[in-house]
Amino acid sequence: MLDKQIIQRTLRVPRSTAPAGDGSAAARQMDAVLVGAGFKASRDLLEHVSALEPGAASDLAAQVVGSVRELVGDHVQHNSYFIDFPRGVPDTVEFWVSCLRDAFVPSGAASPTDAELLAGLSAGLIGLLDLPRYGRYQHTYAEMLAAHDELIPSVKDRVTVVHLGDSFDHEARALYLELAGSTTPLGETDRKLLAELAEHCGGEVPESMPVRENRAVINTARLAAGLPLVGVDTVVDVLRTACQASGGDVTLAEPSRFRSFTRRERRVLLAALDQVVAGAEGKLGDIARWAERFKRLGERLHPHEYPRFPGAQDVFAVARGERTAPSLTGRAELAFAAGDIPAAAAVLAGAPGLFMRSLDRLLRQATEPDAVLDAMEKVLGSVSGRVLCSVREHLINRGAADAHRVFVNRARRAWVAPDARAPLPREVIERASDLIDAELLARLPELERLVVDPAVLEVALPLSGAASEDGFSVLPRGSRSEVEGEVLRFFAHWRQTRKNTDFDLSAQLLDAEFRYLRHVSWTDFGGGDVVYSGDLTSAPDGATEFIDIALDSVDAAYVVPQVDIYSGEDFNHVAESMFGWMTRDRAQAGAPFDARTVRARSDMRGSGRIALPVVFGRGTGGKWTATWLHLYLASDRIFNQLENNNLTTGALTQALVRREYLTVRYLVELWRRKCGSVTAWDPAAELDGPVTFLGLHRPEGLPAGSTAITPDGLVP
Numbered sequence: 001m002l003d004k005q006i007i008q009r010t011l012r013v014p015r016s017t018a019p020a021g022d023g024s025a026a027a028r029q030m031d032a033v034l035v036g037a038g039f040k041a042s043r044d045l046l047e048h049v050s051a052l053e054p055g056a057a058s059d060l061a062a063q064v065v066g067s068v069r070e071l072v073g074d075h076v077q078h079n080s081y082f083i084d085f086p087r088g089v090p091d092t093v094e095f096w097v098s099c100l101r102d103a104f105v106p107s108g109a110a111s112p113t114d115a116e117l118l119a120g121l122s123a124g125l126i127g128l129l130d131l132p133r134y135g136r137y138q139h140t141y142a143e144m145l146a147a148h149d150e151l152i153p154s155v156k157d158r159v160t161v162v163h164l165g166d167s168f169d170h171e172a173r174a175l176y177l178e179l180a181g182s183t184t185p186l187g188e189t190d191r192k193l194l195a196e197l198a199e200h201c202g203g204e205v206p207e208s209m210p211v212r213e214n215r216a217v218i219n220t221a222r223l224a225a226g227l228p229l230v231g232v233d234t235v236v237d238v239l240r241t242a243c244q245a246s247g248g249d250v251t252l253a254e255p256s257r258f259r260s261f262t263r264r265e266r267r268v269l270l271a272a273l274d275q276v277v278a279g280a281e282g283k284l285g286d287i288a289r290w291a292e293r294f295k296r297l298g299e300r301l302h303p304h305e306y307p308r309f310p311g312a313q314d315v316f317a318v319a320r321g322e323r324t325a326p327s328l329t330g331r332a333e334l335a336f337a338a339g340d341i342p343a344a345a346a347v348l349a350g351a352p353g354l355f356m357r358s359l360d361r362l363l364r365q366a367t368e369p370d371a372v373l374d375a376m377e378k379v380l381g382s383v384s385g386r387v388l389c390s391v392r393e394h395l396i397n398r399g400a401a402d403a404h405r406v407f408v409n410r411a412r413r414a415w416v417a418p419d420a421r422a423p424l425p426r427e428v429i430e431r432a433s434d435l436i437d438a439e440l441l442a443r444l445p446e447l448e449r450l451v452v453d454p455a456v457l458e459v460a461l462p463l464s465g466a467a468s469e470d471g472f473s474v475l476p477r478g479s480r481s482e483v484e485g486e487v488l489r490f491f492a493h494w495r496q497t498r499k500n501t502d503f504d505l506s507a508q509l510l511d512a513e514f515r516y517l518r519h520v521s522w523t524d525f526g527g528g529d530v531v532y533s534g535d536l537t538s539a540p541d542g543a544t545e546f547i548d549i550a551l552d553s554v555d556a557a558y559v560v561p562q563v564d565i566y567s568g569e570d571f572n573h574v575a576e577s578m579f580g581w582m583t584r585d586r587a588q589a590g591a592p593f594d595a596r597t598v599r600a601r602s603d604m605r606g607s608g609r610i611a612l613p614v615v616f617g618r619g620t621g622g623k624w625t626a627t628w629l630h631l632y633l634a635s636d637r638i639f640n641q642l643e644n645n646n647l648t649t650g651a652l653t654q655a656l657v658r659r660e661y662l663t664v665r666y667l668v669e670l671w672r673r674k675c676g677s678v679t680a681w682d683p684a685a686e687l688d689g690p691v692t693f694l695g696l697h698r699p700e701g702l703p704a705g706s707t708a709i710t711p712d713g714l715v716p
Helices: 002-010 024-036 043-050 054-071 092-104 114-121 141-146 168-180 188-200 212-224 235-245 263-277 281-286 288-301 310-319 328-337 341-348 352-357 359-365 369-382 385-396 426-443 646-658 664-674
Strands: 012-015 039-041 160-167 404-408 414-418 447-452 480-483 487-495 502-510 516-520 530-532 543-550 558-567 576-584 598-603 610-618 624-633 675-680 692-694 707-709
Touching: 002 012, 002 054, 002 160, 002 168, 002 188, 012 043, 012 168, 024 039, 024 043, 024 054, 039 043, 043 054, 043 160, 054 160, 160 168, 168 188, 168 212, 188 212, 212 235, 212 263, 235 263, 235 281, 235 288, 263 281, 263 288, 263 310, 281 288, 281 310, 281 328, 288 310, 328 341, 328 352, 341 352, 341 359, 341 369, 352 359, 352 369, 352 385, 359 369, 359 426, 369 426, 385 426, 404 646, 414 624, 414 646, 426 664, 447 664, 487 502, 487 558, 502 530, 502 543, 502 646, 516 530, 558 646, 576 610, 598 610, 610 646, 624 646, 664 675
Parallel strands: 012 160, 039 160, 447 675, 447 692, 692 707
Antiparallel strands: 404 414, 480 624, 487 543, 487 576, 502 516, 502 558, 530 543, 558 610, 576 598, 610 624
């Protein structure tokens, strides 16, 4: 399992230790299948597989092919409801009437007249879901493929190279250190992978663990091995570790049910609490927010049995209310309530990260903003790069009033509210921004030669794993990438676990001012430049719905795909759930799904009943771009459909598309001040000597001694 995750996460295949032999036949077959899925094996990988014993070569080839096909969603059968889609899609109402007629006509009988059909319906209401033809595949996947020609290749089709890596242990350790050292919180899938790798690596202590959730994941592996916890400097760090070790929520967003701990584990956890509190009783102030959880943890750790850990006993005494320990945030709120902003700033300076997250509030309420900015300058050096970048992005958007304010929680649930905040003065924004720029610049390493792939410049800095999804070519929320091709085809695929589940793919078409023009969905199949593939209402073996958009002729400025849960299981409980898009030229024939034309494929795993993965927008010169959203909306309706939320979706899309994001371009412009040279990457040009490469993926052919940096490791 780890082998597959390494391949999918890095596109590097760990070297096999199998005996040597002639595996050339398996290597040729592997490469042929990879090409059919839009991938290509590097020369080193082909040579490695060719040199293995035939059986081992076949096993490795199968693992590589299976891993990358799953990455782009090519491991399932993407059937379409209408066998000829995008051709032959009927008018919506005519199709519904034909389903009704079929429901009332016995096999071999003549079709009823309209009057006979109305008479049959007069006995009671008939729902579409009650009709035998509606919402269920009427043909097999093989029959659908037979109705289409093979894909006509295009020079624009995607080709992604799969590389040969080092040994499994080397690749596993490298990925472990990369995830552990991430400067931004990981998504749920990457946290699970980090946990597996931490166990594989024996709880090795990485040189850098800036994210507290990552420390807790690694400390859980150390706890299981009876090793002391590391990187623990707050009592909440220990609470996170206990939650992770109990199979709960390490982010603390949801309560966790603590398991029973062994005596050895109890000693490790209590010793960590005691070490945090010893000589620093102010740390007890963090307990109030999580008092109930600490009480539940104390019931499992039995601190009274361990008198040699008095600090740990104090922790649970505070949680039970037997001792008082005012929190820093409580003291700050008292100062805010009294209107004493300098006092609030002084209190918050004791927690630099919290100070920066409260900066907007401090500046809005201060009569002398310069005093707040002076206090800010003193704490900047103790604030993480992620928080600095988040505040810098926030400041970009605070110079003018905005009609709407978007809130997004850690589960990617989004909601819109009116923005009643007054804008910050321009001079205040400029001074605060200059201070952050100077701090970030000081943290960037000096480089002799920086080579930048232009494709990475509009990628939003990855400030949180909650702002993205797992998948292929998935970018953080706010990132923009070009959409090349005449026809855009996006798809949603799901497979239910137990309950009958109906997801609905639809799209809103908006004008340049984000006003509703029309939509395409199960209630309107569209036609001409926008076509829907047909409604599927259950997915025991998986179901896929498609929408085609003719980018060169559609009248909309924005196309907003969305996936609604009409009924059944939610995004977190279905067996499988994905969204993706393909691009093709009009002359290209082929089946509705072909992995070679997939540009991006994203999981849909979030809290909410409406998924908004991305928005497509037409820019200057008619060029289209995709802006990633990774958002989920709540709904109190049992049966969702697009018509019920088009106003909310339009307002949310407008707020997010018009927002300015801090992108890789910002850091590159900072870097120019301390780099010998900064040049654009040209794959056809030969580099002389080692460079530092900045791009989405490490390319082949970099000179020896070169370093590659991806956006995940960019935040200083």
